[in-house]
């Protein structure tokens with residue numbers, strides 16, 4: 573207990589299709605069980621030789637609008653929401669096949685992926701995986717964006733966003749990881765964008781499939797989606813969804829308290845590289861390292877409410 577967790581895959585293959593955010597075209601996707609210690613793999617079945625790409629931080633080729641994995645010229649983008657569903661449900665071994673350069677966007681959250689995995693059925697495997705953490709606090713930053721890591725026996729993400737917009741000026745949320753908590757609190761939060769940015773992206777050939785069906789779109793006056801928001805703080809919850817998906821590219825479960833200010837895919841990827849270079853330590857003594865977390869929580873009223 574504590575240092576290891578049981579590996580999981582899915583019971584059986586499952587297929588679906590959906591629109592790709594950037595190409596605007598229909599993408600076929602299948603999830604396939606893999607044996608223990610395989611890890612998470614993507615495969616481009618539309619390309620000659622159907623190349624495989626491992627979900628790993630060193631295979632991240634681009635982080636500007638989404639997280640893209642690739643090697644030898646073949647790639648898959650927008651993997652983060654699917655990776656987040658794998659992280660959230662504790663899937664260790666799985667093969668994702670797609671016939672396009674991107675994962676379908678569905679509603680812009682991880683909900684569809686969670687439902688798909690649950691439909692395929694979770695399968696515990698006769699193998700365990702180590703859970704890694706570092707034994708010292710550290711930070712990575714990029715301009716004003718910052719992530720600070722505090723050693724902790726659980727995975728906790730305290731995220732703050734701060735935009736120059738009345739609707740989402742500042743949102744803070746602390747998520748203490750659990751699989752049920754992920755499904756309830758995080759998996760349904762949709763990606764979001766400002767109308768002016770969406771229009772600019774379309775002009776550059778991106779987000780061709782972008783619509784109110786797969787993102788929360790905001791203009792100066794508010795949310796354009798007729799159905800409104802799924803949570804009052806859906807934006808910051810989505811950032812946690814992205815963060816968990818990017819963090820899972822570490823290759824195994826990571827424990828610790830991440831205090832994140834305005835991070836995106838680029839800084840998330842730098843964090844993973846820093847984690848890889850850091851000193852790993854199994855959890856055997858946690859009493860001394862709980863204090864920074866306690867201090868953090870007691871200094872932030874909003875965090876206190878959500879972490880109670």
Ligand SMILES: [Zn+2]
Nearest residue numbers: 652653763814
């Ligand atoms: Zn996202």
